[in-house]
Amino acid sequence: MSITTLITGGAGFIGTNLCKKLLKEGHKVICVDNLYTGQMRNIEPLISNKNFQFINHNIIEPLIIEEKIDEIYNLACPASPPHYQKDPLFTINTCYIGMINMLELAKKKNCKILQASTSEIYGDPLEHPQKETYWGHVNCFGIRSCYDEGKRSAETLCYNYINLFNIDVKIIRIFNTYGPWMDKNDGRVVTNFINQAIYNEDITIYGDGSQTRSFQYIDDLIEAMIKVMKTDSSFHGPINLGNPHEFTIKELAEIILDLIKDSKSKIIYEDLPKDDPCKRKPDINLANKIINWEPQIQLSEGLKKTIDYFKEIKELT
Secondary structure, eight states, X not given: OOOEEEEETTTSHHHHHHHHHHHHTTOEEEEEEOOSSOOHHHHGGGTTOTTEEEEEOOTTSOOOOOSOOSEEEEOOSOOSHHHHHHSHHHHHHHHHHHHHHHXXXXXXXXXXXXXXXXXXXXXXXXXXXXXXXXXXXXXXXXXXXXXXXXXHHHHHHHHHHHHHHOOOEEEEEEOOEEOTTOOTTSOOHHHHHHXXXXXXXXXXXXXXXXXXXXXXXXXXXXXXXXXXXXXXXXXXXXXXXXXXXXXXXXXXXXXXXXXXXXXXXXXXXEOOOTTXXXXXXXXXXXXXXXXXXXXXXXXXXXXXXHHHHXXXXXXXX
């Protein structure tokens, strides 16, 4: 018997990859997206699939679905700084009101729901690497707070619904993820560096480049998300999903320039944005224990695939 899966934010970067993977596994997929950051071109190849349905909807408004739903992946929320800072009230409303609407739908349908939370929960961390038990170090008045605190409030709502209504909720905390179907203009470091190198523009490093990130390829994340969704109803998380191999931002820029050998780009330095985390590295011992998972794709391998994707995009535009 096929599984009916509803994916909010399904036309975005992670959502598109998840839609494709679940369709291959035989799911019926209902993709919900208001196209604020998601793009129709991402899911156009899926429209002809009889098991795929697209609904243009903003989850800040209640979503009415008549048919049976077995599981919900709630991915809806602007996730890159330029996008979530563009309209901070929209961002926090998506996190809070949208979360309530999705939890109410899960309660009505008696189905499980996975909430895509974020490593931004931890803010600029004083603990390194970050374990799920760490409460975080977040500026609740900063330019990133609409997203950071929005996601924190969403986790609070999830646990309220678990405790009050016994909803089967799974909370994942996603660390920096990259790969095909990323928005070229999303403002994240991997997309910025790759496209600057492809177009022979200066590669802009904010700060001195010593700040660190851990980069996870999209296929590793999708595998982990599906495994978390399949866990027993007694497991709710939160659970870190990320690559524990740490790189400085300067190292990332140098690797990308080495992979795009014909690039004429040079590295330049500008001031570090306010509240930008200085380090980010997940502790994934829980993921290893609960779902027997750890990332398999090395940074250089994943970057090659991502570079190929953005070169194809360049040729089409």
